[in-house]
Amino acid sequence: MPEYKSVTIAKGRGGWGGPLTITPTDGKPYIYSVTGGGIHPVAQRIADLTGGTPFDGFKSSKPFDQIAVAVIDCGGTARVGVYPMKKVLTVDVHATSPAGPLAQFITEELFVSGVKPDDVQQT
Amino acid sequence: MTGSDSDDRNTVVVYETTVTRVGEQVPAFVDAGILILFAAESPEELHPISVLHSAQTSIAGPVVGDIVQIGDVDIPVLAAGSVVHDNLLNLGHVDFKADGRTEPKLPGDVCVPKGSLQTPQAGQVIRVIHRP
Numbered sequence: 001m002p003e004y005k006s007v008t009i010a011k012g013r014g015g016w017g018g019p020l021t022i023t024p025t026d027g028k029p030y031i032y033s034v035t036g037g038g039i040h041p042v043a044q045r046i047a048d049l050t051g052g053t054p055f056d057g058f059k060s061s062k063p064f065d066q067i068a069v070a071v072i073d074c075g076g077t078a079r080v081g082v083y084p085m086k087k088v089l090t091v092d093v094h095a096t097s098p099a100g101p102l103a104q105f106i107t108e109e110l111f112v113s114g115v116k117p118d119d120v121q122q123t
Numbered sequence: 124m125t126g127s128d129s130d131d132r133n134t135v136v137v138y139e140t141t142v143t144r145v146g147e148q149v150p151a152f153v154d155a156g157i158l159i160l161f162a163a164e165s166p167e168e169l170h171p172i173s174v175l176h177s178a179q180t181s182i183a184g185p186v187v188g189d190i191v192q193i194g195d196v197d198i199p200v201l202a203a204g205s206v207v208h209d210n211l212l213n214l215g216h217v218d219f220k221a222d223g224r225t226e227p228k229l230p231g232d233v234c235v236p237k238g239s240l241q242t243p244q245a246g247q248v249i250r251v252i253h254r255p
Contacts, residue, residue, distance in 0.1 A: 036214050077157060082172065101152055
């Protein structure tokens with residue numbers, strides 16, 4: 001059985017929200033990368049440090065209750081709201097602040113933005 | 124000088140796609156001046172807020188001065204952010220904002236005139252027409 005570790009993710013330059021602590025579990029192992037171009041480096045770093053399983057959300061999908069964290073590259077108003085609305089911890093690699101009709105769901109406990117790989121640290 | 128700006132010989136269709144499905148929350152977003160497109164094969168959780176589509180032509184995203192055609196409605200592009208081209212070609216994703224801005228507020232924004240967006244219908248064709 002893999003042993004999982006925790007990471008703490010603080011907001012990056014110009015970012016918003018957080019810090020988030022991500023700890024995968026056997027029931028929630030997935031580091032869900034919903035970005036263009038496969039597994040984003042931030043998602044890979046989270047997976048490398050925690051032992052979680054990186055997963056390309058644009059290739060196929062997993063149930064939300066199996067997702068430890070969703071990594072997005074939202075530069076607008078769509079993905080930033082969707083994952084917090086589903087109560088999934090969300091990391092945005094762009095420095096986005098809450099906006100759009102779903103902004104009410106975006107809280108500091110669920111969302112952190114402007115994140116680069118260095119902003120992901122072992123807890 | 125006739126001043127006509129509808130000379131088709133100088134225009135290029137850089138993106139053409141057919142709407143496959145309109146999410147249930149799209150009208151609410153359009154009322155807020157936002158229209159979100161995603162490719163038909165994108166993750167399910169994005170479907171309720173998105174216009175899903177399947178592209179036939181995918182050369183470039185919209186830039187200032189282009190026309191976006193939704194069905195038979197022409198919408199001028201006032202501004203386009205730095206990630207618009209990549210998002211559209213990689214994910215079929217674009218965020219139209221009817222904010223009338225000439226500088227995008229967010230890097231994913233394509234700014235169009237206030238009030239110019241309508242909810243598309245399945246089967247409609249959306250085009251981006253580039254006028255060099």
